[in-house]
Amino acid sequence: METKLRMDAALFQVMDNEGNFDKELEPEIPKDRLIRMYRVMQTVRMFENIAMGLQRQGRIGFYIGAGGQEACSVGSTAALKDSDWIFPAYREPGALLLRGETVLQLFHQLFGNENDYNKGRQMPNHFNSRDKNIATPSSPIATQIPHAVGMAIAAKMRKTGDIALTYFGDGATSENDFHSGMNFAGIFDAPVIMFCQNNGYAISLPTRRQTRAETLAQKAIAYGIPGERVDGNDILAVYSVTRKAVERARKGGGPTMIEAITYRIGPHSSSDDPTKYRDKSEVDEWMKKEPIRRMRGYLIKKGIWNDDKEKELLEEIDAEIRSAVKVAEGIAKPPIETIFENVYEEMPWHLKEQMEETVSRYGKNYRGG
Amino acid sequence: MVAETLLQAVNDALRTEMEADDRVVLIGEDVGKDGGVFRATEGLINTFGPERVMDAPLNEAGIIGVATGMAMYGMRPVAEIQFMDFIYPGFDQIVSEASKIRYRSGGTYTVPMVIRTPYGGGIKGGIYHSQSTEAYFTHLPGVKVVSPSTPYDAKGLLIASIRDPDVVIFLEPKRVYRSFREEVPEGDYTVPLGKAKTARKGKDVTLVSYGASVHTCIQAAEEASREGISAEVIDLRTLLPIDIETLLASVNRTGRLIVVNEANKFGSFAGEISALVAERAIDVLSAPIYRISGFDTPFSYTWESVFMPDAAKVLEYIRKAVNY
Ligand SMILES: Cc1ncc(C[n+]2csc(CCOP(=O)(O)OP(=O)(O)O)c2C)c(N)n1
Numbered sequence: 001m002e003t004k005l006r007m008d009a010a011l012f013q014v015m016d017n018e019g020n021f022d023k024e025l026e027p028e029i030p031k032d033r034l035i036r037m038y039r040v041m042q043t044v045r046m047f048e049n050i051a052m053g054l055q056r057q058g059r060i061g062f063y064i065g066a067g068g069q070e071a072c073s074v075g076s077t078a079a080l081k082d083s084d085w086i087f088p089a090y091r092e093p094g095a096l097l098l099r100g101e102t103v104l105q106l107f108h109q110l111f112g113n114e115n116d117y118n119k120g121r122q123m124p125n126h127f128n129s130r131d132k133n134i135a136t137p138s139s140p141i142a143t144q145i146p147h148a149v150g151m152a153i154a155a156k157m158r159k160t161g162d163i164a165l166t167y168f169g170d171g172a173t174s175e176n177d178f179h180s181g182m183n184f185a186g187i188f189d190a191p192v193i194m195f196c197q198n199n200g201y202a203i204s205l206p207t208r209r210q211t212r213a214e215t216l217a218q219k220a221i222a223y224g225i226p227g228e229r230v231d232g233n234d235i236l237a238v239y240s241v242t243r244k245a246v247e248r249a250r251k252g253g254g255p256t257m258i259e260a261i262t263y264r265i266g267p268h269s270s271s272d273d274p275t276k277y278r279d280k281s282e283v284d285e286w287m288k289k290e291p292i293r294r295m296r297g298y299l300i301k302k303g304i305w306n307d308d309k310e311k312e313l314l315e316e317i318d319a320e321i322r323s324a325v326k327v328a329e330g331i332a333k334p335p336i337e338t339i340f341e342n343v344y345e346e347m348p349w350h351l352k353e354q355m356e357e358t359v360s361r362y363g364k365n366y367r368g369g
Numbered sequence: 370m371v372a373e374t375l376l377q378a379v380n381d382a383l384r385t386e387m388e389a390d391d392r393v394v395l396i397g398e399d400v401g402k403d404g405g406v407f408r409a410t411e412g413l414i415n416t417f418g419p420e421r422v423m424d425a426p427l428n429e430a431g432i433i434g435v436a437t438g439m440a441m442y443g444m445r446p447v448a449e450i451q452f453m454d455f456i457y458p459g460f461d462q463i464v465s466e467a468s469k470i471r472y473r474s475g476g477t478y479t480v481p482m483v484i485r486t487p488y489g490g491g492i493k494g495g496i497y498h499s500q501s502t503e504a505y506f507t508h509l510p511g512v513k514v515v516s517p518s519t520p521y522d523a524k525g526l527l528i529a530s531i532r533d534p535d536v537v538i539f540l541e542p543k544r545v546y547r548s549f550r551e552e553v554p555e556g557d558y559t560v561p562l563g564k565a566k567t568a569r570k571g572k573d574v575t576l577v578s579y580g581a582s583v584h585t586c587i588q589a590a591e592e593a594s595r596e597g598i599s600a601e602v603i604d605l606r607t608l609l610p611i612d613i614e615t616l617l618a619s620v621n622r623t624g625r626l627i628v629v630n631e632a633n634k635f636g637s638f639a640g641e642i643s644a645l646v647a648e649r650a651i652d653v654l655s656a657p658i659y660r661i662s663g664f665d666t667p668f669s670y671t672w673e674s675v676f677m678p679d680a681a682k683v684l685e686y687i688r689k690a691v692n693y
Contacts, residue, residue, distance in 0.1 A: 061493030061670070112671035120671030123495035139497030140455055141427055171427035176458055202427050204403030210426045277402045333671050343666050350635060354664050358675065361682070 007227045009215055011261060014236035017289050019297020027240045029078070031304050037078055037235065038299060040097045041070040041292050043317050047093065047103060048266070050321050051110060051124075055270040059329065060110045064125045066091040068233070068265035071291035072197045073167065074098055075238030076258070079246050080165060085155075087135045087148040087166035090125045091197065091264075095167070099132040103320050107328035114334045114367075119342070142172035145181035145194065152185070152192035152255075163191040163249045165242075171202025173216050182223040182257065191249035193242065194220075194257040197232060199264040204277035220257035232260030233291040236298065265290070332367040373553045376546040378520035379409045379485070382527035383447065385557055387417050390445060393531060396423040396436055397449030397485075406451055407487060407546060429459035433484060437467045440482040445531055453488035453540065454497045460505075467536045468511030483530045483537045488516075489581050489631050490663075490677050491544030495670035501580070501632040501663065506538045507609045507641065513562060514608040516540040518583035520551040522606055525560030533562060542581035565612035567619070571601030574625040574656075574690050577616060577642055579605040582629045582678065589683035598691050608638055613645060620646055624655040625690045631677050634662035656693035659686045 015021040029037075048065040055063040066073070073094035077086065086095050093106055105117070109127050112120035117128055118136070128136035135151075137144060148166035155162040172178055173196060185192050196216055200207055213219065220227030226248070230241040238260055245256035263286040267274045274283075299305035340347060340355040347355070359366070373381060387393045395410055401424035404411030414422040425432045429450055436446035450456045456463075467480045490499035506514050513535055517523035523541070530537040568583055569590050576586040583604045590600035601619050605611060620626050626646050628639040639660040646658060661678045669676050 061495075121496055121667065121669050123493070123498065123670055126495070139495075140457070174426035174428040174431070176428065176430055202398075203406065204399045204401075205424055205426070209424060271406065276404065336672065336675060339664060339666055339669055339672050339675065351665055354634075358664075361685075362675070 007218055007221055009218070009229060011229050011231045012237050012241055013231040013234050014240060015234050015294060015298050017294060019294050019299070019301055021236065021298055021301070025240065027236055027243065029239065033078070034299065035304065037074050037098065038295050039313060039317070040074050040094050041235070041295060042313065043097055043103060043321070044070045044074075044094045045292060046314070046317050047106065047321055050325065052266075052270060054110070054325070060124055062124045062270055063110070064090050064269040065266050066093060068286065068290060069197055069199055069262045070094050071235035071238050071295065072195070072232045072260045072262055075235040076165060076193075076195050076242040079239050079242035080163070083133065084162055085133045085135060085148070085151050085164045087144040087151070087164060088127070088137050089144065089167050089169065089172070090137060092167050093125070093127060096127050096129055096132060096134055099129070099134065101129050101132055102324070104324040104327060105129070107324045108331065111328045111331070112333070113328060113331040115328070115331055116334070119334045119338050142168055142175035142177040144168070145172070145177050146184065148192050149181045149185045149188070149190045152190035153188045156189070156191055161250065163193065163246060165193040165195055167195050167197060169202060170196060170198040170200070170207045170210055170216060171205065172196070173219060174210050182220065182225060185255035186223040186225050189252075189254040192255045193245045193249065194255065195242070196257065196259045197262055198259050199262050201264060201268070201278070203268045203272065215259060217257060217259035225255050225257055227257045227259065229259045229261065232262030233289045233294060235291060235295050262291075263289070334367075336362050336366040370552040370554055372550040373520045373524075374547045374550050375517065375520045375523045375541070376407060376409055378524040378553050379527060379541060380411060380413070381553065382524040383410065383413060384416070386528055386531045387413065387421065389557060392443065392445040393447065394421045394423065394439065394444055395447050395449065396425050396432055398425055398427055398432070398451050400424060400449050405449060407543065409485070409541075410449065429455060429457070430462055433459035433462040433467065436482050436484070437462060437470070437480050440480040441470065441478050445481055447483045447485060447531060450484060450486040452498050453486045453502060454500050456484075456486060463506070463512065463536070464509060468509050471535070472511060479534055480536050481534050483527070483539050485527075485539045485541060487541045487543035487546070489542050489544055490668060490673055491581065493670065493673060496667045499668040499673065501630065503540060503608060504632060504637045507638045512536045512538050513610065514538045514540065515562060515606065516542065516580040516608060517606060518542060518545065518568075518580055518604050520553050522560050522566070524553050525558050526562065526606060528557065529559040529562050532559070537562070540580060544581040545584060560606070562607045563610045563612055564606065565615040566604045566606055567601065567615070568604040569600070569602040571599040571623065573599045573623055574627060574687055575601045575603060575619040575623045576627050576629060576683065576687075577603045577605065578629040579608060580630075582631055585678060585680050585683060586629050588680040589687060592680060592684050593687045596688070598687055600687055611642070611645070616642070616646065617650055620650050621653050624653050626654065626658045627661060627683070627686050627690060628658070629661045629678055629683055631663050633665050634660060635665045637662050656690040659690060661686055
């Protein structure tokens, strides 16, 4: 039998843990863009440290972080055009920030205030941005994957040249929706990228308990789709692998699945206690491969970064975040009438009735005590 | 007797039944080492090992489908779905399979399985960690639907559910998981399925509820008593099959019925209760039957406290019913 598809199970890497890089493999990214990518990674990390603190103080209800995984979303989003669509899960604030969404807007979402695009309806970290072509995520795992495929099929029909990229975790590859998405993507030759952030765990369950297969990328082969494995903490490698998939999709070559090997250095969420299921030594080991330090190493070796710039950047980001918290926390809740909006385009009688009763109980335009 | 929270009572029931019956196995996401995201299965893997406390991959269709197969073979699986909001990937396995296997095989195959899942709002969970969609299941022939409101009942009902020969959907009100403790007997006891409990005696109006809303009703009834209104609170405990006798006996005495739950109102189980009473006791009613439920919108993060019926709202309707 002729073998049609093969997969390289080795991890694609461009740089080592210190940021030493392979000149042959180094992608061409303009200097300003590289620094912007670095800034976004740092912002995601610092944002998270502050937001977790807010959660501990009861100022926001929940937090689910991206710490340690920043290179995945930033590196892959950087390889897309801003007109391409992204179907995120919940660990991709980096994608929004790289596309120019503001830190303030993300805090509006965390506080569920009046300026939140979601109108305070979703838990923290369910960020969307219509303006930036980043779709609205839900909490149920893997449901966004077929949506990305559908959007990609539609873009192909319409010949717009847009492609879709969807993010999901290793656990998501066990859900039926992942398999539906992969199968449809293959059959309809959809210009879509399935970007799996394999961070080692689905809450407490290690990836090896999610599947008996050695890799997740090899699942692509069964669907007739190319599968790639990349060091997800190496932003240059993530960028290059995604770039290749983008070019393939753009040229009519169809879908690609990317498995990015990374690590969640914090808890699954503010409700999780990771000491129940993993040792600190494992975290320490992964800290050596931590993506922000690696990118900093690369930038320094390129001669475009130094300690002064670093200090200045961190101060800037810190100020940006702190001012955003202050502003977002001070903004009122969406008025009570908004509870009943957007269920349908037009409000049916029974919702009107419930709205009127609620307004009569709390008052018009009520925004909380 | 030991003072336990509802969550500890669930854990206690699982341990008790696993000790008593080696056919009882647990399957679900993070139920092993992690002890479940709410800690309902804490420590059980240490006692019973990973073969009986099965950490499942992230796939509800698989969890429920595999548990169904185990049950058909004679095991007593207890599946955990991490949040009721995440049961839908496994919905087909419940609706098309587990619930119909006894009937479609002429009774030759059965599915003695429990599906436990936390439900309801009150934990700042937003749209997808707060829903109460019991009506999808009370609409389904072939499953029983149970929801305790107290630690004592949680343990007794869960043991009874595990021993029950049919599929039981066991809905745990997560808002009261840790909210109070109650004396719970050590070891084995059951609370029968299909039997409601009068949580508070009264004569002017009947409040019917289940799960976390029972506590809202009790609070409202206490406030009403200060106004000289005597409200009875019925805790259904089992939704399907419903204890129609207790329900009708109460309504026959009070002549007024208010149903309270957190689910979306339209098509909810509150409607079924209302219809049952209207069909059988409309002549004793001296006020309309009122349903106090969640809004017919998805659940809200920011406005959670307004979405969920509170005691003030229940009290308002108690007055309305009494003054009708
Ligand atoms: C359908 C469904 N089942 C269960 C959950 C509960 N849950 C939330 S996150 C999670 C683990 C997800 O793991 P993975 O896909 O690897 O993503 P990660 O969180 O590691 O990024 C689980 C089980 C859910 N949100 N949706």
